Amino acid sequence: MYVELSEMRDGAIFLVFFVFFTLATLAVPIPMFPGSMMRSVYDALSIPVSLYTPLLDALANGAVYGFIIWIMFVLISRRLEEPDVKIKPREGKRHSRERSMSQG
Helix, strand or coil: CHHHHHHHHHHHHHHHHHHHHHHHHHHCCCCCCCHHHHHHHHHHCCCCCCCCHHHHHHHHHHHHHHHHHHHHHHHHHHHHCCCCCCCCHHHHHHHHHHHHHHHC
8 A cells, every 4th residue: 555655646746846847937938958959859850840849848848857856756755764674672682692602
């Protein structure tokens, strides 16, 4: 059950930031990487610049930045998780005694 909740949370993080960066790119007319490079790709492929070009640039920005933030979230959340294996204090002492007796 934990895996399902984690995957849903990961998907929600990607979706929120994808929508955020897509809308921000459409709302603010400042060239942003990688969407700003899409125009050079259109020119190289001889694709005419059309009314849909800003939308494609915004979708590229949303996908790239949403993916980057999603990866960062996954890596940080894995680091913050505690390991499931715990050592009992008595067992640790017993093992250290056995080790010291075998060495001496």
